[in-house]
Amino acid sequence: MAYDTYRHRTMLYGGGPDYGTNYRDLWDYVAPDAPFINGITPDQTVPAGARVTLHVGAAGTQPFTYQWRVEGVPLSDHDNISGSNTSTLVIDPINLTDGDVYDACFVSAVSNPVTITVVCTTDLNHDGSLDDFDYFDFLNSFFSNEDPADFNGDTNVDDFDYFDFLNGFFAGC
């Protein structure tokens, strides 16, 4: 083991005396100087009202101090947001207006961005507004037993689908 001035890290080398300067003979990193991010939840599309969990993985010298951000602005816990200073951000329930680009950062590292797209499941024709056309689209599919008549996705088309649709429709999404 030796401190590698080129990589600014303490390195564990394998084998003979020449290996200390040969990148391909590197075995492993040990004791990196700063925390680094090694993974984050992928982009996702979720229905409004869903519980959304974003997780960032980190490695390096602890302790880690996490800060989740949205569009680069630090988040703090409030209403439907929790875990903004932990490895797992929870948005529950997510609102249409919460769809955005999220990331997590340390003082010295920033994760890849995660884009959360929130969709209104009752906007059946996907035109961005909830109106009678969506209602009639649902009725048509319901009585002809075609997609998306199984609104709650339990493989049965029944009154529960109708009520779930109506609930969403009159709740505004």
Ligand SMILES: [Ca+2]
């Ligand atoms: Ca619509």
Ligand SMILES: [Ca+2]
């Ligand atoms: Ca159903």
